[in-house]
Amino acid sequence: MSLKTFTREEVSRHASENDLWIIIDACVYDMSRFVDLHPGGAYPILEFAGKDATEDFYGLHRQEVLVKYARYKIGTVANEEPKYEIRQAGALSKVPYAESSAWMGFKSPYFKESHFRFRVAVREILDGMALEARRFEDEGVKPTDEFVRTLGEAGILAANIGPGPHLKGIKLPGDVKPEEYDYFHEMIVHEEMARWGVRGTDDGLIGGMVISLPTVLNFGSAALKAKIVPEVLSGKKRMCLAITEPYAGSDVARIRTTATRTPDGKYYIVNGVKKWITTGRWADYFSVAVKTDKGMSMLLIERGEGVETKAIKTSYSPSAGTALVIFENVKVPVENLLGKENHGFQVVLSNFNHERWVMLTGASMGARLAVEECFKWANQRKVFGKRLIDQPVIRNKLAKMVASVESVHNWIENITYQMCHMDYFEQAEKLAGPIALCKYQSTRMLHDVSDEACQIFGGRALTKTGMGRVIETMQRTYKFSAILGGAEEIMADLGIRQAMRKFPNARL
Known part of the structure; x- marks a missing residue:
């Protein structure tokens, strides 16, 4: 059904609480049935009854609010076109640096x-x-x-x-x-x-x-x-990796969870505790690092008798399923051994490069989202009679953010190209150091981008909903990347130690 068109004079005649129209970006909305439902109370809407609320709306709300409440849109202003484009699902962003x-x-x-x-x-x-x-x-x-x-x-x-x-x-x-x-x-x-x-x-x-x-x-x-x-x-079952313990984080060799063979040799009996296990609360299967008689091994353990998971409260949402996982006399078939017995360290190390690279890709996009949010906010937010973007200090902050994100992203693309052209063994030999250093650099970048983004958004950067939602999430969770998958200090040291393995017998 095509929408009607109205003149601004026609809109101005609908300016009472029971007959309340407003204009947002050349579109006309009938707020009569919504005014009492408005989370901020009736006054902010009544203030603009019959008027154009575009500037104030975008100072308070994300554009997605217009999509959510599209049912209140009754028409458009005659001979006017919207100034702001609403990005459709699946479309690329046109904001500078919002895409690679x-x-x-x-x-x-x-x-x-x-x-x-x-x-x-x-x-x-x-x-x-x-x-x-x-x-x-x-x-x-x-x-x-x-x-x-x-x-x-x-x-x-x-x-x-x-x-x-x-x-x-x-x-x-x-x-x-x-x-x-x-x-x-x-x-x-x-x-x-x-x-x-x-x-x-x-x-x-x-x-x-x-x-x-x-x-x-x-x-x-x-x-x-x-x-x-x-x-x-297929999504029918969920799975997690259970290595970290209350006693051992980066020092994997110090794990205490044990797996002892039964006298008939058909099963392992597993006892121990794992901590900070992502997806652990939701998992049906656990890939678990255990101590066996002569070293460390990896076992695939199915949720069942003797397996208990408890929620761990963290800085981000409980939907991550972060868990304390307790194994008490869990009976595991020897066929569930992953790799060779007492050679589990090889299994643990085998996916570190890929795990860290995955974290790099997510960190890069997380920072890029912050850049996009800050660009949009700086263009629509006005202070002291000017847009934020008109202030040199804000442009300088954006410049620092963009330069940091683009630098790290280009390094990630280079590493990705190497992964596409190296087999597993060459990757293991050559990429562990660069990936570790890139992870270190990316989390330092996240720190700086989060800091600048918070300053640009001000108080909204501390609010979980509304305009600053993306920035608040970033500043609350970016440290996860600096700890999980290898802490910054471990990554920096690993990168240089890997480099020293190839250092020539040379002197100044």
């Missing part, structure tokens, strides 16, 4: 047509799920089974694990063929999930899966892979 350079019209040696097609398809899928993902985050609840299965059916879960044989038979977004799927496609899917801006929900959905399922893919028996992989990638 290849999607801002710049040339790139890395991306092919399939990558552009893939991003559009993934974004369209995820944009359609964003509101529900945010609800999980805000309410601190478990992402529903239906939601996870939707991601599985769309090929999103499998895409998060990267290229490999596990993609056979999977229909990927954008009709990308499994054999052409590479790490740049995977980078895109991690970035697009990060665009939800719901760090807890994101971790609860794929955080545990991304770091645990490869232990089965690469070290599990054929029978284990046949059972576990389809269940997890």
Whole structure:
């Protein structure tokens, strides 16, 4: 149904509480039935009854509010066009630096047509799920089974694990063929999930899966892979990695959880405690580091008798499923051994590079979201009679943010290119140091970007809803990246130690 057009004079005649129209960006809204429901009370709307509220609206609300309450729109102002474009689901942002350079019209040696097609398809899928993902985050609840299965059916879960044989038979977004799927496609899917801006929900959905399922893919028996992989990638089951303990974080060798063989040799009896386990509360399967008689081993443990999980309260949403996991006399078949007994350290180390690289991709997009938010806010917020963007100090802050984000992102693209052209063993030899240093640099970047963004948004940066929601989430959660997957200090030291392994016998 086509909307009516009204003159501004006609709108001005609807200026009472029971007959209240307002104009926002050349569109006319009938607020008569909404005025008493307005969260800020009736006065802010009554103040603009019959008038144009565009400037004040955008000083107080995100544009998505117009989408949410579109049902109150009754027409447009005659001979006027909206000044502000509402981004449609799946569309790219036109805000400077809101997308990486290849999607801002710049040339790139890395991306092919399939990558552009893939991003559009993934974004369209995820944009359609964003509101529900945010609800999980805000309410601190478990992402529903239906939601996870939707991601599985769309090929999103499998895409998060990267290229490999596990993609056979999977229909990927954008009709990308499994054999052409590479790490740049995977980078895109991690970035697009990060665009939800719901760090807890994101971790609860794929955080545990991304770091645990490869232990089965690469070290599990054929029978284990046949059972576990389809269940997890379809979203029917959830999985996490359980290494960290109250007694051991980065020092993995100090774990105390034990696995003792039964006299008949058919089972391990597992006892111990794991802590800060992402997705642990929701997991059906646990890939667990244990002490065996002559070293460390990895076991696949299914939730059942003797397995208990308790919530751990953290800085971000409970929807991450962060848990204390307790194993008490858990009986595990020896067939659930991942890799060789007493050689579990190899399993633990095998996915560190990929895990850290995944964190890099999400961190880059998280910072880029902050840049986009700050650009938009600085253009629409007025103080002392000027837009924020008209203040040199604000432009300087934006410049620092953009320069930091673009520098780190270009390093990530370079590392991703190396991953696409190196086999696993060459990656292990050459990329551990650069990935560690890039992770260190990225979390330093997050610190600086979060700091500048908070100053630009002011008090709104401390508010979980409304204009500053994205910035508040970032400043509350960015330190996770500086600790999880290897603390900054460990990453910096690892990067230099790896470099010293190749240092020549040279002197000044």
